[in-house]
Amino acid sequence: MKRKLIAGNWKMNGSLAANEALVGALLAGAGEPGCEAALCVPAAYLAQVRGLLGNSTAFALGAQDLSAHESGAYTGEISAAMLKDFGVRYCLVGHSERRQYHGETDAVVTLKAQRALAAGITPIVCVGETLAEREAGQTEAVVRRQLAAVIHTNGHCISEIVVAYEPVWAIGTGKTATPEQAQQVHAVLRAQLQAASAQAGRIHILYGGSMNAANAAELLAQPDIDGGLIGGASLKAPDFLAIMAAAR
Numbered sequence: 011m012k013r014k015l016i017a018g019n020w021k022m023n024g025s026l027a028a029n030e031a032l033v034g035a036l037l038a039g040a041g042e043p044g045c046e047a048a049l050c051v052p053a054a055y056l057a058q059v060r061g062l063l064g065n066s067t068a069f070a071l072g073a074q075d076l077s078a079h080e081s082g083a084y085t086g087e088i089s090a091a092m093l094k095d096f097g098v099r100y101c102l103v104g105h106s107e108r109r110q111y112h113g114e115t116d117a118v119v120t121l122k123a124q125r126a127l128a129a130g131i132t133p134i135v136c137v138g139e140t141l142a143e144r145e146a147g148q149t150e151a152v153v154r155r156q157l158a159a160v161i162h163t164n165g166h167c168i169s170e171i172v173v174a175y176e177p178v179w180a181i182g183t184g185k186t187a188t189p190e191q192a193q194q195v196h197a198v199l200r201a202q203l204q205a206a207s208a209q210a211g212r213i214h215i216l217y218g219g220s221m222n223a224a225n226a227a228e229l230l231a232q233p234d235i236d237g238g239l240i241g242g243a244s245l246k247a248p249d250f251l252a253i254m255a256a257a258r
């Protein structure tokens with residue numbers, strides 16, 4: 011059976027001092043985790059966190075975004091190859107905050123996933139509906155469209171991706187999808203992946219959106235929830251470690 015994956019998304023938080031304290035506490039508390047774990051940190055801190063993790067196998071290093079371009083005159087962008095240079099194993103792609111505030115379309119998200127895969131980095135492809143879309147009964151259509159774009163271009167290696175279902179209305183709001191609501195969407199995503207690949211059972215489908223130490227176990231008990239993508243609670247070591255413990 012595949013182990014669950016718990017990924018922390020620090021978003022635009024942290025400082026040299028805060029990161030040192032957080033990673034120190036995570037390493038001290040993790041022991042031999044019964045799940046896979048990753049820390050998706052701001053690009054500016056990749057080198058620091060790589061160094062803090064040392065040769066620990068408990069946490070993989072992750073980034074939060076990458077360029078859709080390979081290299082060249084793209085001021086401010088960071089390429090997949092650069093992330094790989096720093097030992098990055100996972101990279102978030104198409105987080106709703108990127109789609110919402112930076113105009114990332116399905117086409118851009120697809121290219122980014124392709125760049126990550128080509129560099130040997132596992133893209134964590136984020137999908138999810140807004141509250142208006144849910145209320146209009148469009149949840150399934152929206153997440154299927156977002157995932158279809160990535161499958162269309164990367165179908166040959168689709169079993170190498172991670173998918174994260176993050177309902178936009180549950181992000182940072184303290185409102186979590188119920189385990190049943192989340193499972194329903196995860197089952198749709200699983201079926202879509204199965205139609206594209208015989209290896210779809212290997213793919214981790216993470217839930218994200220106000221997952222915390224109190225609700226993690228119930229969400230992670232669902233058959234198609236293979237882990238979590240954690241925002242706020244990933245900034246507090248005891249909370250993140252408790253979610254990891256619930257993922258055993």
Ligand code: 13P
Pocket residue numbers: 019105176180181182183184218219220221239240241242243
């Ligand atoms: P919160 O856990 O803070 O709701 O954030 C979820 C998220 O967006 C993780 O990528």
